[in-house]
Amino acid sequence: MIFQPAIIALLLASLVSAALLAGAAPYALEIIRFWDLRSGSERQLALERRTYLLSTVASFVFATQVVALLLFVFNADRMAAMIVGAMCAVGTLSVNNFGFPALISQIVLFFAAVCWLIINHVDERSPDYPLLRTKYVLLLLLLPLVLVMAALQFRFFLGIKADVITSCCGSLFSEENEKLGGALASVPVRPAMIGFYSTLALAILAPLYYRWRGTGAYVVAALSALAFVAAIVGILSFLSLYIYEHPNHHCPFCVLKPEYGYGGYWLYLPLFSATAAGLGIGALQPFAARPGLSERVPRLSRRLAGFAAGMFLLFALIASVMIARSRLVLLG
């Protein structure tokens, strides 16, 4: 293991998160089983008090995980300097078999955490806790994910050996590579570009339409997820080439480096927040028809839709500016 402050901090964060959530789980179960708002029993009063603690703990854990994703990527990029053969985060993450699974679980957890926080927000704003059971069931469902993420992170960080030669992004995302990374990198430029912009356009228009007419929430969520995939494919297949001004460099992580002005953060922050907001609209939709929520949910969803559209637009604009400013000519 490499003894690195950021690693210690990340491990601390996931350990505390896992412990807090695991500690909260029995109480969540109790609330799911015995919650009855109409009852005035002593147990119900205790549960009502406890739910404040549980939702605070869970909000704290999930907010931590949202920040931890950023720290994880930041740290992986920085650690490349210490690992033989690594030029960027890719090298760090492929130093053993747990790097990419850890990253992916962290990303999945990020989106799940944001959805949970949105549902929690709605629930706390309503006087009669309409989503209480749902949110604790979700919390119990998310607990294994947090545990898996923490375990993967531990395996990854404890298994890092500085003398293992890892592969650099050049080999993982090269067109000759047969695996997923290579396959995505070798998507031809013109179709990828068309797919990229058309999906993004849909992902911008759908939330705007939702804001206007109030229908199509699931479409918005699906298109957001699709736009996320299309954006990643676009970054791999052509956007990276424009940024690096190099016809064969397909890495989605090198953009995070200072050499490229930390441009990656400008791309990924809007992309991730837009996708999270879009998914949040879908996560809220099942409850839109519930009595007491028929006004609150659409109002919040409209706001989220505006945010998602804005962020996708920002992402598309930043990507376009990067392409326009590049001196590389791919389509000529």
Next chain:
Amino acid sequence: MKIWIEKQKYLIDYTLASLARRKVKNAGLLVVYSVLVFVLASVMLFTHALRHEARTVLEGAPEVVLQRMVAGRHDLIPPGYLERLGRIRGVQSQEGRLWGYYYDSVVKANYTFMAPNTEAEAIAPGNIVVGPAMARVRGLAAGDVLTLRAYTGKLTRFTVARILPQDSELVSADLVLMSSDDFRSFFDMPAGHFTDIALRVANPQEVRNVAAKLAAQFPDSRPILREEILRTYESIFNWREGIVLLLSSLAVLAFVIFAWDKASGLAADEKREIGILKAIGWETGDVIRMKFWEAALISVFAFLIGYLAAYVHVFHLASALFAPVLKGWAVLYPRFKLSPVIDGLQVATLFFFTVFPYAAATLVPIWRAAITDPDAVMR
């Protein structure tokens, strides 16, 4: 949204007033919190500045250095090696270097002797240029004469041509520069021999290939890569930083207990205050939010105070408190001033080390305080 912001504004307003009402208690917490941030931030800023310094220093170093080995020990490069090297694709330039160490029994320290290759730095025979730390220890100034005992046993007189500038002290503290002829005769080194060979490689991705070719062509030599040196430095500094942080984790733990205690041991008047708030219509959620703002405000202040103090400590007071652990020591230790660098990853890490444990520790006590029944405390 506007209502929400207004609400938070009133909450913050109330919280600030309530914090000010209990000045002593909160000031105590703030001081302890700031000291913790200060200690951790000092360590981080200092090691990061050292790392930064190492990186800048090595920027000018040759990408590959070839050393000849005899029975696993570093030996001189014999004549003919430079020619045998010939042209390796990707190598911009190659040169034999002359350098070594000299133990001065007067000050009981090692000097680094070096003969610069470039014309611009050429030094006239009989002259030397010395580093600032050595000049300090031996009390030298430009024009002085320094007598050193050569390896042949002969006492050799050198005139100090000039002292190297102070700002290069980190790398030149114990440096002595002389002409290559002087160097050879001083160390009794035959002509045509070199200490090692430095190679310049323009493309960083070629460096490993060049090293592989060198290893194949000269089985008795070892190539040393600049990136390897950098990586070693990086690991060493990270490791030292990690050790110090791990030791300070005891302090973090103590702080967590302290924070927990402070947050749960509510004074009677605080309890009454919460009771009154609830009696006049505050909900449990509001009290939690108010307490959250309290924790956030204290954290932000402590973080800022601690971080600023650490910045001053490291970059203006030469990190007097931690330097012995983090720097190491030597007789001719360079005096150097670190250039201030702040790193985003570090700030984020520091945040996780301080604010995160604090928040985690105060969650339950805050909740405990918030659920108090108004009638129970006001009675």
